[in-house]
Amino acid sequence: MNQHQENVLRTIEDNDVRFIRLWFTDVVGVLKSVALAPAEVEAAFEEGLGFDGSSIDGYTRAQESDMLLKPDAGTFQLLPWRGMDEPTARMFCDVLTPDGEPSAADPRHVLRKQVERAARMGFTCYTHPEVEFFLLRSDELGPDGEPQPVDRAGYFDHVPGGVSQNFRRRAVTMLEAVGIPVEFSHHENGPGQNEIDLRYAEILESADNVMTLRTVIKEVALMHNSYATFMPKPFSQHAGSGMHTHFSLFEGDQNAFFEPGAEFQLSTIARQFIAGILKHAPELTAVTNQFVNSYKRLWAGGEVPAYVSWGHNNRSALMRVPLYKPNKRDSARVEYRGIDSATNPYLSYAVLLGAGLEGIEKGYELAPASTDDIGALTNYERRVMGYEPLPGTLHDALRLMSESELMPEILGEHVFSSFLRNKEAEWDDYRVNISPFELNRYLGVL
Template sequence: MDRQQEFVLRTIEERDVRFVRMWFTDVVGSLKSVALAPAEVEDAFEEGLGFDGSSIDGLSRISESDMLLQPDPSTFQILPWRGEVEPTSRMFCDILTPEGQPSSADPRQVLKRQLGEASDMGFTCYTHPEIEFYLLESSELDANGRPRPIDTGGYFDHVPDGVGQDFRRASVTTLEALGISVEFSHHETGPGQNEIDLRYADALQTADNIMTFRTVIKEMAMQKGIHATFMPKPFSEHPGSGMHTHFSLFEGDSNAFFEAGREYQLSDVARSFIAGILHHAPEMTAITNQYVNSYKRLWGGGEAPSHRSWGHNNRSALLRVPLYKPGKGQSARVEYRGIDSAANPYLAYACLLGAGLKGIREGYELEEPTEDDVWNLSTAERRASGHVPLPGSLHEALRVMEESEFMAEILGEQVFNSFISNKKAEWEEYRQVVTPYELNKNLSIL
């Protein structure tokens, strides 16, 4: 038994932890959980915890239903909102086959594989997400069928006596109690819209942190009698919720993206990494934007990038190189702005990292940056500038993904097929629905 496992068992005993929740995700990133009695944790470390994988979307077929949950002791934390009486803890789990091998159907394992590829190339990947979400009075709609935001504030607004301020304070305090460092938090552009930025961490820890973050936000909202949603575009006239993520690669203690004296201080490694992401962006859009509603955000304006482009400090670009600060070479990074807050972070980060690494391995050439405001260009101007559009709907994104050898390789056959099957079912369900828009527009005149 290693030291981390011993620490977990000792903490469970000293804190009188009564429930140990084993967390993992299905193929679309929905959090799954099973509560383990403290006395069973040691066996779970040694042998794993058996469960029926066929009942979890994308994990296994009926004929291969037996799976094991292997808790990761490095992710052990006490859940603060459960209180000090009969405390509850959690650990993220890897999914194993009955033979004890990593399951190819585990989204966490998909990301681990790409981090292994990065390690083999001499890199460590760090990520820093900016997570947006809306706070609503409740999950119920108003008389006009619209969500009800908790306030009418805008970008960086200080709302006196606002529920949002108390909410953000409680959420940040809870996140930090869970060992998740927060860089800053503020009111975003839309009414009731908020953003909390997590401090950089390695990509696997960041993905785990995002899953914990979503749970904390939901729990804190319920405690205050409101509703939090990560729906990409709950309001047609207000910005959607993105999850802009900053990436950097390190070789030991040195930032591999930084090279003094080069344009934008970007090394060849950084330029090829950017080129790889841009080249494969359309193929992975179904992963970074996995819901029907995601495309209302991508194509609905409000700072969501819908065309393949990159630029220096250009917030209309799909991939942005933030402003360089003299003497801060270690902070060199690139920001991908196409991902929304409802993505499965394990699969999204695996695809983005995999695309960047492929760009480095194969020496992809980076196109010229754009200084244009891509949102305000005409279709002809975008075409002339080489700004290729991302898929315009989930249906189109799945078609592009389905034809991609790159995506099949990154995700593995089982995750690739399960994800496409899940999302095709969503699209089929959606396209049969008669929407209020159609009724309001056509019922009285046709």
């Protein structure tokens, strides 16, 4: 038994923890959990906890259903929203096969493989997610058929005594109580829309943090008689919710993206990393934007990037190079702006990191930075200037993903096939559904 595991057992005893929740996700990032009794934790560390993998979306067939959850002791945290009457903790788990090997179906393992690939190249990847979401009065629609936001405030608005402000304060406090440092939080553009930005962390820890944040946000919303949603585009007339993520690669304690005197202080490694993501962006979009509704956000206009491009401080570009502190080595980074808040962070970070590493390994050349407001151009101008569009629908995205050679390499054949199968079923359900738009537009005139 290692030191982390011994510390967990000691903490459970010292705090009289009654339940330990083991967390993992299915192929689309839905959080799953099982509550373990304290007396069973040591055995779970040593042998794992058996469960029926055939009942989890994207895992195994019925005849290969036996799987194991192996708790990651380094992720142990008490859950403050459960209170002290019956103290509860959580640990993220790795999913194993009965012979103790990592399961090819585990999204966390998919990301870990890319982390190990980066390590073989000498890199450690850090990410900094900016998570947007809407705070609503409930999960039910109002009399106008629209979701009901808790306020009508806008970007950076300060509303004394408002629900959003009190909510954010409590959410940040709770996130920090489970060991997730927050950089800042604020009201976003849309009514009831908020953003919480997490501090830099290694990419696997960052994905764990995103999963924990979603749970915290929903729990705190309930405490405020509200409902939080990470749906990419719940309002037709307001901006959707993205999860812009900043990436950097470090070689030891040196930021591999920083080169003094280079254009935008970007090293060759950084330029190749950007080029890798841009080259493969259309085929990875089904993963970063995995729902039918994701494309309502992606093609809504404004600052949402729907074309393959990059630029310095260009918020219409798919990838942006922020230069808030241009001469500070550790702050050199690139920002991917296409991903939405409903993504499976393990798979999305795996395909983005994997595409970036592909660019470094194969020495991709980066096109010149864009200075255009790409969203303001006409389709003809974008075509002449060579701006390739991202997929326009989930159907288009799945077609490009299915034709990709790189995506099955990164995801593994099992997750690649399971993901496509799940999303194709979603598209089929959407395709045959008769929407209120169609009834309102056609029923009375045709």
